[in-house]
Amino acid sequence: MLDGLKNSLSDAIKKIVKSSGIDEELIKELSKDVQRALLQSDVNVRLVLEITKHLEERALNETPPPGLSRKDHIIKILYDELSKLLGKESEFDFKAGRQNKIILLGIQGSGKTTVASKLAKFLTRQGYKVGVIGADTYRPGALVQLRTMCEKSNVEVYGEENNKDSPSIVKNGLKHFEGQPLDVVLIDTAGRHKEEQDLLEEMARINKAAEPDLALLVIDGTIGQQCFNQAEAFHKTVPVGGVIITKLDSSAKGGGALAASAATGAQIMYIGTGERIDDLEKFSPTRFVGRLLGMGDIQAVLDLAKRLENEGDDVRMKRISSGKMNMEDFFYQLEEVTKVGSLKGLLDSMPGFSGMVKNDQLDQMEDRVSKWRYIIQSMTKDEKADPDLINSSRIKRIARGSGWPEGEVKELLKNYKNSKSMMKASKGRQMQGTLRKMGLG
Numbered sequence: 405m406l407d408g409l410k411n412s413l414s415d416a417i418k419k420i421v422k423s424s425g426i427d428e429e430l431i432k433e434l435s436k437d438v439q440r441a442l443l444q445s446d447v448n449v450r451l452v453l454e455i456t457k458h459l460e461e462r463a464l465n466e467t468p469p470p471g472l473s474r475k476d477h478i479i480k481i482l483y484d485e486l487s488k489l490l491g492k493e494s495e496f497d498f499k500a501g502r503q504n505k506i507i508l509l510g511i512q513g514s515g516k517t518t519v520a521s522k523l524a525k526f527l528t529r530q531g532y533k534v535g536v537i538g539a540d541t542y543r544p545g546a547l548v549q550l551r552t553m554c555e556k557s558n559v560e561v562y563g564e565e566n567n568k569d570s571p572s573i574v575k576n577g578l579k580h581f582e583g584q585p586l587d588v589v590l591i592d593t594a595g596r597h598k599e600e601q602d603l604l605e606e607m608a609r610i611n612k613a614a615e616p617d618l619a620l621l622v623i624d625g626t627i628g629q630q631c632f633n634q635a636e637a638f639h640k641t642v643p644v645g646g647v648i649i650t651k652l653d654s655s656a657k658g659g660g661a662l663a664a665s666a667a668t669g670a671q672i673m674y675i676g677t678g679e680r681i682d683d684l685e686k687f688s689p690t691r692f693v694g695r696l697l698g699m700g701d702i703q704a705v706l707d708l709a710k711r712l713e714n715e716g717d718d719v720r721m722k723r724i725s726s727g728k729m730n731m732e733d734f735f736y737q738l739e740e741v742t743k744v745g746s747l748k749g750l751l752d753s754m755p756g757f758s759g760m761v762k763n764d765q766l767d768q769m770e771d772r773v774s775k776w777r778y779i780i781q782s783m784t785k786d787e788k789a790d791p792d793l794i795n796s797s798r799i800k801r802i803a804r805g806s807g808w809p810e811g812e813v814k815e816l817l818k819n820y821k822n823s824k825s826m827m828k829a830s831k832g833r834q835m836q837g838t839l840r841k842m843g844l845g
Contacts, residue, residue, distance in 0.1 A: 412441030413486075417479060426474050431463045438482070446628040447489075455485045483693055490689035494646060494671035496618050498532065503581065504588050507614050508648075509607065509638050510622035512595030515650040517546055519622050519676060520592040521553030522684035523648075526674070528557050532587040537577035538563035539570040539610060542594040550592060556681055570594065570606060571613040578614070591616065604641045611642045618645045621670060625652045639670065646673035649687075729824045731788040735780045775808050776816050782806040791820060 416437035423430055435456045442452045459482060468477035498504050506523075510516045517540060524534045536554055538561055540546035547563040554561050562577040574591055581589055591614055593607065611619070621644045623631045638644055647670050672687045723729060780788065782805035787794055794802070794817060803810040 409441055409445040412444065413438065416441065417482070420475055420478055423475075426478065428464060431460060431478070434463070434478070434482075435460045448632075451489060455489050459485050483690065486693045487689040490692065491671045493688045493690075494673050495686070496646065496673065498587060499617070500587075503535075503586050504618070505578070505591065505614055505616040506588060506618045506620060507591040507593065507611065507616040507642070508620050508622055509593060509642060509644070510595055511624070511634055512543075514595060514622045514624040515676065516540070516595060516622045517543075517550050517592055518553065518679075519648055519650060519674075519684070520550060520590050521557070521559075522676065522681055523674065524554055524559045524590055525557040525681050526684050526686075527588055528559060533585055534559050534588045534590065535581045535584065535586045536561045536590045536592065537574055537581075538592050539573045539577070540592055540594040541568045541570050541573070546592075546594075553681060571609045574610055574613045604637070607638075608641050619643060620646045620648055620673065622648045622650060625649045625676075635670065644670040646670055648672070648674045648676065648684075650676035652677055731780055731783060731791045731820060734820050734823060735777070735788070772815075775806075775812055776819075779803075779806040779808055779813055779816050791817060 416434055419437070420426070420430070420434060438459060439452055439456050442455070443449065462481045462485075463478045466477065466481070468474050496504070496506070508516045508520055508523075517538075520536055524536055527534050534557075536550065536559055538547040538550045540550075547561070547565060550563070551561045562573075562580045564573050564576065567573055570593065577591070578589065591610075593610055619642045621635055621638050623635065627634075635644065635647070649672060652675050672689075674684055675687045675692075677683045677685065723733060779802060782802045783791075783794075787798065787802075799810050799813045799817075803813050806813070
C-alpha cells in the first residue's frame with residue numbers, strides 16, 4: 405500500500421533512529437525528507453509545507469515528557485502531524501431500535517457498488533442486520549453485480565430492473581424493508597460527475613426520498629488531489645458525513661486522495677485495500693500512519709506517550725527514576741504495557757525494535773507478564789511496598805496464592821531487582837526500562 409511513500413518515510417525515520425545525537429541540522433534534514441516523500445505521493449504543496457513547519461517547530465522547541473527519549477519524542481511528533489493530515493478517527497453512531505439509513509455517493513468508476521457489498525459484509529460481521537437498496541439505474545448490470553456480491557453475506561438487495569426512476573426505487577425499497585428487524589439500510593446510487601448538473605439534481609431528489617442518517621462519499625484513491633473538487637461538489641448537493649477511499653492497494657496517488665478528502669472536513673471512515681469482499685477496513689489515521697512506516701501499530705506508543713504526558717504521580721516517577729522502585733511501581737509499569745496492547749505490537753511499533761525479536765520469544769514474554777501480574781496480586785501490601793521482606797516461606801505462600809510454581813516467583817523477584825537497578829542507571833527512561841526488565845535490553 406503506497407509503497408513509495410512508505411519507503412521514503414521509513415528511510416527518514418531510520419536516520420533519526422541511527423543518529424548519535426539530535427541537533428537542528430538533523431531535524432531540518434528530516435523535514436526535507438518528509439517534504440520530498442509527501443510531494444512524490446501527490447499530497448498538496450500547502451499541506452506539505454504546513455506539516456513540515458509544525459514538525460520542525462515542535463521538534464526544536466518541545467521538551468520530551470518524562471519517560472520518552474528525544475528520538476522517541478521526535479518520531480511521536482512526526483506521527484502526530486501525519487495523523488492530523490489525515491483527519492480524525494470517525495465512526496457512525498448507529499442508533500439502536502431503528503433502521504439507520506446510509507447513502508453511498510461518488511463519481512463513475514469509484515467502486516460504489518463494490519463498496520456497498522463490502523460495507524454490508526463489514527457491518528454484518530460486527531453483528532448488525534443489513535439490507536441494501538440498488539438505485540443505480542444508469543450502469544447496466546449494476547443491480548446483478550450488487551446482488552451477486554451481497555449473496556456472500558446473506559444480505560438482501562432490493563432493486564427494480566425495469567424502473568429508471570431512482571428516487572422511487574429508494575422510496576419503494578425503504579417501504580419493502582419497513583418493519584424488518586434491520587439495523588442498517590445501505591443505498592447504492594449511480595456514479596455521477598461534478599459537471600453533470602442533472603445527475604446532481606437527481607442525487608438531491610434521492611437524498612430527499614431517503615432522508616439518510618449518513619451520506620458516504622466513495623472516492624477512487626488513484627485520482628489523487630482531484631478528489632478535493634469532486635468532494636466539494638458532492639458536499640454542496642448532499643451534506644457528506646464521511647468518506648470511503650477505494651483502490652489504495654495499487655495507487656501511487658493515495659496520499660493525495662487521503663489528504664485532500666480529509667481537507668474537505670468530512671472524515672475518512674473506511675478504506676478499501678483490495679478486490680476481495682473482506683478488503684475494507686475502518687480507517688484510523690494513527691494506525692494507518694504506523695503501518696505506512698512499516699513500524700506496526702503506532703497507536704500503542706502514542707497512547708503510552710499520552711499517559712506519560714498526563715502522568716500526575718510525580719512521587720512515583722521520582723521514586724522509579726532514583727532506583728527506589730517498589731513492587732507496586734513495577735506492577736504499575738506492567739499494567740501500562742498491557743494497556744497498550746500485545747508486546748509484539750508495541751515492539752513492532754517502536755523505532756529500532758521492529759523485527760528484532762522472534763515471535764516465539766514474544767509469546768514467552770507475554771506469558772511471563774501474565775504470570776507476574778497474578779503473582780504480584782498475591783503479595784501483601786507490605787510485600788509490595790518492600791519486596792526485600794519476601795523470604796522462602798513468603799515465596800511458598802505467594803506461589804500457592806497465585807497458582808504458579810515457586811520458581812516463577814523467584815524469577816519475578818530477580819527481574820524486579822534487575823529492573824530496579826536498570827531504571828536507576830537509565831535515569832527514568834521508562835519505555836526502555838520497561839523493555840529491559842522483560843529481558844529485551
